[in-house]
Every structure is written in C-alpha cells, then in structure tokens.
Amino acid sequence: MSAPELxxxxxxxxxxxxxxxxxxxSTGTIEKxxxxxxxxxxxxxxxxxxxxxxxxxxxxxxxxGVILYDETIRQKSANGALFVELLANNxxxxxxxxxxxxxxxxxxxxxxxxxxxxxxxxxxxxxxxMGAKFAKWRAVISIGQYIPSSTCIAASAHALGRYxxxxxxxxxxxxxxxxVLMDGDHTVHRCEEVTEWTLNAVYEALYLNRVTLEHSIxxxxxxxxxxxxxxxxxxxxxxxxxxxxxxxxxxxxxxGIVFLSGGQSDEVATxxxxxxxxxxxxxxxxxxSFSYGRALQQPSLKAWKGAAANVAAAQSALLHRAxxxxxxxxxxxxxxxxxxxxxx
Numbered sequence: 001m002s003a004p005e006l007x008x009x010x011x012x013x014x015x016x017x018x019x020x021x022x023x024x025x026s027t028g029t030i031e032k033x034x035x036x037x038x039x040x041x042x043x044x045x046x047x048x049x050x051x052x053x054x055x056x057x058x059x060x061x062x063x064x065g066v067i068l069y070d071e072t073i074r075q076k077s078a079n080g081a082l083f084v085e086l087l088a089n090n091x092x093x094x095x096x097x098x099x100x101x102x103x104x105x106x107x108x109x110x111x112x113x114x115x116x117x118x119x120x121x122x123x124x125x126x127x128x129x130m131g132a133k134f135a136k137w138r139a140v141i142s143i144g145q146y147i148p149s150s151t152c153i154a155a156s157a158h159a160l161g162r163y164x165x166x167x168x169x170x171x172x173x174x175x176x177x178x179x180v181l182m183d184g185d186h187t188v189h190r191c192e193e194v195t196e197w198t199l200n201a202v203y204e205a206l207y208l209n210r211v212t213l214e215h216s217i218x219x220x221x222x223x224x225x226x227x228x229x230x231x232x233x234x235x236x237x238x239x240x241x242x243x244x245x246x247x248x249x250x251x252x253x254x255x256g257i258v259f260l261s262g263g264q265s266d267e268v269a270t271x272x273x274x275x276x277x278x279x280x281x282x283x284x285x286x287x288x289s290f291s292y293g294r295a296l297q298q299p300s301l302k303a304w305k306g307a308a309a310n311v312a313a314a315q316s317a318l319l320h321r322a323x324x325x326x327x328x329x330x331x332x333x334x335x336x337x338x339x340x341x342x343x344x
Contacts, residue, residue, distance in 0.1 A: 001128075001133075001171035001172075003212070003215070005171075006168065006171070006173055006212070006215040007214055007215055007255070009093065009133050009134060009173045010134075010173045010214065010215050010216065010217060010255035010256070011255060011256075012064055012065075012093060013064050013065050013093060013134060013173065013217055013255070013256065013258070014064070014217065014255060014256030014257075014258065014286075014287045014289050015064050016287070016329070016330070017062065017326045017327075017329050017330050018062060018063060018064035018289065018326065018329070019062070019063060019064065019258060019289040019290035019291060019292070019322075019325055019326065019329060020063065020064060020065045020066070020067060020095070020175075020258050020289070020290065020291035020292075021053070021059075021063050021065070021066045021067070021291075021292070021293075021296055021297075021322070022066075022067045022136075022260070022291050022292060022293035022296075023050060023053060023054075023066055023067060023068060023069070023072065023293070023297070024067040024068055024069045024072075024096075024097035024136065024293070025069065025293065026069065026101065027041070027046075027069075027071065030046055030049075033294075033297075033301060034046075034049075034306075036301075037301060037302060037304070037305050037306065038305075038306075039305065039306035043071070045306060046071065046072075047072075047075045047076075048078075048306075048308075049301075049304065049306075050072050050075065050083065051077050051078055051083075052300075052304060052311050052314055052315060053066075053297070053300065053315075053318060054066065054077065054083055054086055054087060054092075055077060055086070055315070056315040056318050056319055057315070057319075058319055059090065059092065059318070059319060059322060060090045060091040060092050061323075061326075062319075062322035062323055062325070062326040063092055063322055064092065064093060065092060065093035065094070065095050065133070065134060066087055066092055066093075066094060066095065067095045067096065067097055067136050067175070067291070068083065068084070068094060068095060068096050068097070068132075069096075069097055070096070070097070073094070073096055073127065073130055073132065074130075082131075084130060084131035084132065085131065088131060093133045093134060094131055094132050094133060095132055095133060095134040095135060095136060095175070096127045096132040096134075096135050096136070096172075097135070097136050097137075097138075098116060098120060098123060098124060098127070098135045098136065098137055098163070098167070099114045099115070099116040099136075099137045099138055099163070100114075100115050100116035101114065101115065101116075102114050102115075102138075102139075102140045103115050105151070105152055105155060107151075108147075108149050108151050108152055110142060110144055110147055111142055111147055111148060111149060111151075111152040112140050112142070112152075113139075113152065113155045113156060113159065114137065114138060114139050114140065114156065114159055115159075116137070116163075117159060117162055117163065117166075120162075120163065120166050121166050121169065121170060124166055124167055124169075124170035124172055125170050127170075127172070128170050128171045128172055132172060133172065133173065134167075134172055134173035134174070134175060134217070135163075135167045135172045135173070135174055135175065136174075136175040136177060136219070137159070137160060137163040137164075137174070137175070137176070137177060138177040138179055138219075139156035139157075139159060139160055139177065139178045139179065140156075140179050140181055141153065141156060141178060141179065141180045141181065141194060141198050142181050142183065142184070143180065143181065143183075143184050143186045143190060143191065143194055143226065144184060144186075148194060148197075148198075153197060153198055153201045154201060156178060156198070156201075156202075157178075157198070157201035157202045157204065157205035158205050160176050160177075160178060160202055160205060160206070161202070161205030161206050161208060161209035161211065162209060163176075164176055164206055164209065164211040164216060165209040165210060165211050168211060168212060168215055168216075173215055173216065173217065173255075174211070174215075174216050174217070175216075175217045175218075175219045175258070175291065176202060176206070176216060176217065176218050176219065177218075177219035177220075177260065178198050178199065178202050178220060178221075179220075179221045179260055179262060180194050180195050180198060180220075180221045181221075181262070182221070182224055182225075182226055182227050182262050182263050182264075183226065183227065183228075183263075184226035184227075184228060184229075185226045185228040185229045185230075186225065186226040186229060187225055187226075187229055187231065188223060188224060188225040188229075188231075188232075188233040188237065188238070188241060190226075191223050191224060191225060191226070192223045192241050192244075192245055195220070195221070195223050195242075195245050196245045196248060196249055199220065199245065199246075199249035199250060200249050203249060203250065203251060213251055213253040213254045213255075214253050214254075214255055215255065216254060216255060217254070217255055217256050217257070217258055218250060218254055218256075218257045218258070219257075219258050219259070219260055219291050220246070220257065220259060220260070221259070221260055221262045222238055222242045222259055222262065222264075222272055223238060223241040223242040223245060224238050224262075224264070224272075227263065235268075235271050235272055235275050236275055236279070238272050238275070239272060239275035239276040239279055239280070240279070242272075242276060243276055243279075243280045243284070246284075247284070250286070252285035252286065254286050255286070256286050256287045256288075256289060257286050257287070257288050257289070258289045258290055258291035259272075259273060259288070259289070259290055259291065259292075260291060260292070260293075261290075261292045261293065261294060261295035261296075263294075264295060265295070266292075266294075266295040266296070266298055266299060266321055267324075267338065269290070269292060269295040269325075270295070270321075270324050270325050270328045270333055271328075271333065273288065273289075273290055273325065273328040273329065273333075274327070274328035274331060274332075274333035274334075276288050277328060277329060277330065277331035278331035279331075281331055287329070288329070289329050290325045290328070290329065292325065295321070296318065296321050296322060296325070297318065299317040299318070299320070299321060300314045300315070300317040300318035300321070301314070302317075303316075303317045324337065324338060
C-alpha cells in the first residue's frame with residue numbers, strides 16, 4: 001500500500017464508535033478456551049468457531065477490523081469464501097498476528113521477549129498478498145520484586161520498532177502492543193511507573209526505526225493494579241492514570257489507541273474505556289478505542305459450546321458486547337445500556 005493508503009487504513013481502524021476484534025489466539029491458547037466449554041480443539045472446530053464470529057450479522061457496525069492467526073487467515077467460511085474475503089465484503093479490515101510468541105529472555109529470570117523477526121519481511125509480504133491490511137505484534141512486560149529490567153524493556157521496544165518498520169515497508173499498518181501484565185500483587189502506582197517507562201522506550205525505538213506514526217496504531221494495557229493486589233483502583237482512577245501516562249508518552253501523530261483488555265472482565269474493560277472517553281476524549285489528540293479478545297468473545301464462546309444450534313445465541317452475545325464497547329468509544333456506555341440491550 002502507498003502512504004495515503006496506509007493512512008486511510010489506520011484511520012478506518014479507529015473510526016468513531018468502532019473497535020477491533022482480536023481473534024488471533026494461538027492454537028495453544030484457544031485449546032485452553034475450548035477446554036473451558038468441553039470442546040475439542042480440532043482444526044475444524046476452530047474454523048467453525050471463527051466462522052460463527054465472523055458471520056455475525058451487523059458486526060461491521062461496531063467492529064472495524066479483525067486480527068487473525070496464521071491458521072485462520074488461510075481458512076474458509078462454510079459458504080466457501082476465505083475469511084479475509086468474508087470480512088472485507090462486510091466492511092471489516094482483515095489483520096494478522098505476526099509474532100511467534102514470547103520466549104524466556106536470556107539472563108533475565110522471570111522475563112520474556114517476543115520472537116518472530118526472522119523472515120518477518122517475507123511473511124508480511126505474503127500476508128499482504130493474501131489480503132491483510134494490518135498486523136499485530138505483542139510484547140509482554142512483567143512486574144515483580146526486581147523486574148522489569150532495563151534489558152527487557154530495551155529488548156521489547158527494539159523488537160516492536162523493527163516489526164513496525166518491516167510492516168510498513170510491506171504495506172501493512174502495524175499495531176504496536178506493549179502489554180504490561182496484570183499478573184502479580186503490584187499496586188496501580190507501580191503499574192503506572194512501568195507503563196510510562198515502557199511507552200517512552202517504545203516510541204524512542206519507533207523513531208529510531210523510522211516508523212511513520214500516522215500509519216500506526218498503539219495497543220496498550222490500561223494502568224491497573226495487579227490482580228493479586230489487595231487494593232484495586234476504581235474505574236475513574238484507572239481512567240485518569242491511564243490517560244495521564246498516554247499524554248506523557250504517546251506522540252499526537254499516532255493514528256489511534258486501541259486498548260487490550262488484559263484479563264479484565266468484559267464489563268469492567270468496557271467501563272474503563274467508557275470512563276476515559278467520557279472524561280477526557282475531547283481533550284485528546286487521538287481516538288481511544290478497543291482491541292479486545294476474551295472481553296469480546298467470552299460470552300459468545302460460552303453460548304456457543306461447539307453446537308450449531310447455539311450459533312444464533314452466540315452471535316447475539318458477541319454483537320451485544322461489540323455494541324457496548326462501541327458506546328464506550330463514544331462515552332455513552334452505562335449499566336442501564338447493558339440491561340436495556342439485553343432486554344431488547
């Protein structure tokens with residue numbers, strides 16, 4: 001894609017009231033999700049599940065793009081159309097996860113670095129030819145007694161910078177995802193410190209790798225306490241701390257910000273996004289949206305249970321969560337909206 005085309009895709013990904021469905025779970029991850037509903041993780045069951053998600057009528061009203069996995073981008077819907085074609089025909093941009101997972105970082109106990117830079121240019125060119133319009137790479141930052149280390153922050157930022165540059169050279173819009181994990185008992189203040197450090201390092205790396213920020217999307221974690229912390233921040237505090245760090249670290253040129261849910265429950269993730277947009281949206285240089293995986297899919301997965309007879313109910317559950325998060329993008333979400341939509 002040309003520079004104007006990359007810019008147009010990036011803007012479309014964060015169109016008002018729309019977000020991104022992350023359906024890029026690795027085979028190992030989706031096997032765990034399927035185990036929770038007692039469904040065997042065969043290739044056909046994985047295909048049928050994604051088919052159920054992608055054929056949800058009206059999904060394009062709330063979802064701008066879908067992140068696919070390598071297996072999924074090569075699969076077809078029951079009607080014979082490739083998933084990338086199905087999505088594109090419904091006005092949804094197909095994207096692709098291109099990292100190969102987080103591996104142990106040498107000499108840094110308890111820390112990981114994401115791999116996949118080898119042959120990335122070749123793979124990106126192939127995905128672009130297959131119809132992908134954007135890509136995603138996830139880095140993971142753990143918080144512990146003596147971590148993260150400067151080594152881990154630097155290695156993760158460098159990989160994100162190289163990845164983003166390779167994507168843009170191949171004609172793909174990069175989603176840059178530095179996730180500060182919520183595992184642990186750290187306070188919300190500690191999460192805020194680490195998030196600021198991480199994002200500063202990431203944007204230095206993007207600059208050094210000549211990445212065009214207008215043709216990129218940031219997918220950060222929210223500033224929240226560790227899940228084992230005895231004191232959890234309220235919705236407004238999470239919104240305030242998260243936006244404060246974004247304003248300190250993310251250049252105004254970035255096309256948009258789509259949050260990951262990072263283990264939060266579906267309604268809590270929606271409430272946090274809504275608070276940010278309700279309180280701050282008119283004062284920010286970039287739109288704040290969502291790129292949720294489990295927080296969008298979980299109700300649908302539970303309703304589906306691997307049975308064709310449950311497809312309609314599962315699609316209804318997905319559409320409901322997509323609608324609620326669309327409202328959150330506009331600062332219009334509320335508990336009443338949840339109840340009214342479910343009662344309709």
